[in-house]
Amino acid sequence: MKVAIITIGYFVFPIIIIMLFSKYKWAKAAGTVILAYAVGIIPALFGLTHFAEGTTGLTIQKNIMSIAVPLAIPLMLFNCNFKLWAKSLPKTAAALGGGIAAVLVAVISGFFIFRALGVPDTAKVSAMMTGIYTGGTMNFNALGAALHVEPTTMATVLAFEMVVTFPLIMFIVGGGYKFFRKILPYKDETAIGENEDAQGLEHGIEQYGDLLRWRIFFKSLIGLGISILFLGVGAGLSILITGKINELVVILTITTLSIIASFSKFIREIPKTFELGMFFILVFSVVVASQFDLSSLDSGSLATGGFVLFIILISTILHIIFCRIFKVSGDLFCVSLTALLCSPPFVPPVVGAMGNKKVLISGIVVGLIGYAIGTYLGVALAYILGGVA
Numbered sequence: 001m002k003v004a005i006i007t008i009g010y011f012v013f014p015i016i017i018i019m020l021f022s023k024y025k026w027a028k029a030a031g032t033v034i035l036a037y038a039v040g041i042i043p044a045l046f047g048l049t050h051f052a053e054g055t056t057g058l059t060i061q062k063n064i065m066s067i068a069v070p071l072a073i074p075l076m077l078f079n080c081n082f083k084l085w086a087k088s089l090p091k092t093a094a095a096l097g098g099g100i101a102a103v104l105v106a107v108i109s110g111f112f113i114f115r116a117l118g119v120p121d122t123a124k125v126s127a128m129m130t131g132i133y134t135g136g137t138m139n140f141n142a143l144g145a146a147l148h149v150e151p152t153t154m155a156t157v158l159a160f161e162m163v164v165t166f167p168l169i170m171f172i173v174g175g176g177y178k179f180f181r182k183i184l185p186y187k188d189e190t191a192i193g194e195n196e197d198a199q200g201l202e203h204g205i206e207q208y209g210d211l212l213r214w215r216i217f218f219k220s221l222i223g224l225g226i227s228i229l230f231l232g233v234g235a236g237l238s239i240l241i242t243g244k245i246n247e248l249v250v251i252l253t254i255t256t257l258s259i260i261a262s263f264s265k266f267i268r269e270i271p272k273t274f275e276l277g278m279f280f281i282l283v284f285s286v287v288v289a290s291q292f293d294l295s296s297l298d299s300g301s302l303a304t305g306g307f308v309l310f311i312i313l314i315s316t317i318l319h320i321i322f323c324r325i326f327k328v329s330g331d332l333f334c335v336s337l338t339a340l341l342c343s344p345p346f347v348p349p350v351v352g353a354m355g356n357k358k359v360l361i362s363g364i365v366v367g368l369i370g371y372a373i374g375t376y377l378g379v380a381l382a383y384i385l386g387g388v389a
Contacts, residue, residue, distance in 0.1 A: 040289025075277030098322025136343020139374035181330035335363025
């Protein structure tokens, strides 16, 4: 009975979170992913959602985790117009390239510094940190699943990541963007952002209102069907190559197929696939957080927190230096930093605070490219650093 109730809760609470997010400002300010992890962590702190190895409860948790992310990835990438890459000006490319280079330098240097300080699975954690700082929780979750990272480690890393990242974002939204405008006092030359592609985005990417309408919901199920098809292809290819289901092969396959599919106008215009994909991310987030074990926090966990803080500080400083070199404006830096550290859904609130819609699409594009390449970078780094370790 307990297992059944918890399993139902994994799917019901994300729906409640979406409804709250669509209706209340405080929920929008908190963000759906934060609310999902909060919902999962609260019962976990009391041990209500902990199951022993080999039990039905743990098996259900693992099965949900293994399916949710592969279904979410295509849905979130389908309606991404990657043709916007070609429309971005050199300044946007410089902000993107500088941000990714800064993250890679910070992660790789942090790996060599912190691997001797007790950070568990340092190579895998480095890979996940690369993923989350080049596209957000989608890449983080995908890499965690692909690399078979322990749920407790994932929850610990994400908990520290939230503690470190959100004060930075709140600083930007609360007026800190003026500070970056002084450090990067360059003219904003972004030419895209007031065209037709920007319509509707100024109010946020996660617009769940229409998804809750049956007609739109059923249309979005077409995207879900294609996502399931891609999952089947990935699973089949995995069996063909490795003789078994290999999450790494599956995720890389569906990511590649999804990017290709996004160039189809029919698939790209299926309504609300991003939001439906976010639902599965929320399900995954609740499940992962529900496995968080407070008793597992030890000196290694504190070292993990130091690793996260190190990456944030070093990558931000290096990103500013790169933007100074290429004369990227302060506003473009802010949206690029936000998109890379927190994912595209966090860009519109920052744009709204700055009052500069011209950098909206540039920030979205940076985040989408991060979505597209973050998994590949993370996987490559996991194998490279794993070989070094």
